[in-house]
Amino acid sequence: MATRYTLAWFQNEIEPQLSGFSLSYSSFEKGDFGNLERVEFESGGLMGTFDFWSYGWLDLHVIDPLIGEEQLNVFNEPEKSQAVATFLAFL
Secondary structure, X not given: OOOXXXXXXXXXXXXXXXXXXXXXXXXXXXXXXXXEEEEEEEOOOOEEEEXXXXXXXXXXXXXXXXXXXXXXXXXXXXXXXXXXXXXXXXX
């Protein structure tokens, strides 16, 4: 099953909007929702993960480490795309 969420998609569409964040990448094969690509991001006041699976699932998790609170946690099934818009609006 093809998905629009790939590492190339992230690097072209999302990463340019994350100036000021440090990014680290990791991959995990054969999870519940297919192969997982994970991008961990961190800036002075936010940190979190941007997870996307080969079956099209997407998870965004953002916390504020200064106050220790979750700021955003969105998990989308393949046909939904509001997670990306929510994430970018949050930044």
